Amino acid sequence: MRATRSNPDTVAAPVGSYSHAVRVETEDAVWIYVSGQIANGLEGNLVGPGDLRAQTRQVFENLQAILTANGATFADVVKIGTYLTTLYDLAGMREVRSEYLTSEPPASTAVQVMALVVPDALIEIDLVAVVRA
Numbered sequence: 001m002r003a004t005r006s007n008p009d010t011v012a013a014p015v016g017s018y019s020h021a022v023r024v025e026t027e028d029a030v031w032i033y034v035s036g037q038i039a040n041g042l043e044g045n046l047v048g049p050g051d052l053r054a055q056t057r058q059v060f061e062n063l064q065a066i067l068t069a070n071g072a073t074f075a076d077v078v079k080i081g082t083y084l085t086t087l088y089d090l091a092g093m094r095e096v097r098s099e100y101l102t103s104e105p106p107a108s109t110a111v112q113v114m115a116l117v118v119p120d121a122l123i124e125i126d127l128v129a130v131v132r133a
Contacts, residue, residue, distance in 0.1 A: 001026050008069035011037075011062045012044040021066050029130050032070045036083065036126040037062040038118055049120045052089040056096040059125050064100065067129060075103045076129040082110040083124045093123065 005019035014020055014035070024031040039047045039055035040062070048054025067073055080101075084093070106127070116124050 006066075006069065008066055010042075010065035010069060012040040012042055015044070021070055023070050025133065027133065029133050030071070032067065032072050032076075032129040032131070034063060034066050034127045034129070036081075036124040037066070038116060038121040038124050040118075046118055046120055050122075052084075052086065052122050053092040053096055055122050056093045059123055060096065060100040063125060063127060070129075072129045072131050074100050076131050077101070077106045077127050078130050079107045079128040080109075081126045082108070083113050083116065084110065085113060085116060085122050087112055 002025045004023045004025070005021070006023060007014055007020045011020060018035055020035055020037075022033045024033070037059050039058035041047045041058065046055075047058040064074065067076070082093075082097075084090070116122075
C-alpha cells in the first residue's frame with residue numbers, strides 16, 4: 001500500500017497544513033480521499049458570497065478538478081459529506097449536486113453546522129472515491 005498526497009494546480013492552494021487529496025494505492029484499487037472543499041476559485045477568493053447555488057457549483061468544480069487530477073470521476077465516488085451553514089436553498093444545492101452526481105448516488109451525509117472556516121462560506125463537501133487499480 002502506498003499513500004500519495006496531492007494539491008493539484010487546478011484548484012486554489014490549500015491554506016494551512018492539509019492536502020487536497022490523499023491517494024491510497026493497494027493491489028486491487030486506488031482510494032482517493034478528498035479534503036473538504038469550499039467555494040474558493042483558483043485565486044483563492046470565495047465565489048458567490050450569499051448564494052448557496054453558486055457556491056455549490058464552485059465546490060463541485062473544485063472536487064471535479066481534484067478527482068480528474070487523480071484519475072477519477074464522480075462515478076467513482078462512494079461517500080460524500082456535505083456541511084451547510086444554511087438550509088435556505090437546500091433544493092437548489094441538490095439540483096446543482098445532481099448535475100455532477102449523475103450515476104448511482106454515493107453514500108451521503110448532510111449536516112447543518114454553525115460556521116465553516118471561511119466566514120462567508122455556506123457549504124463544504126468532502127468525499128471518497130475508489131478506482132480499480
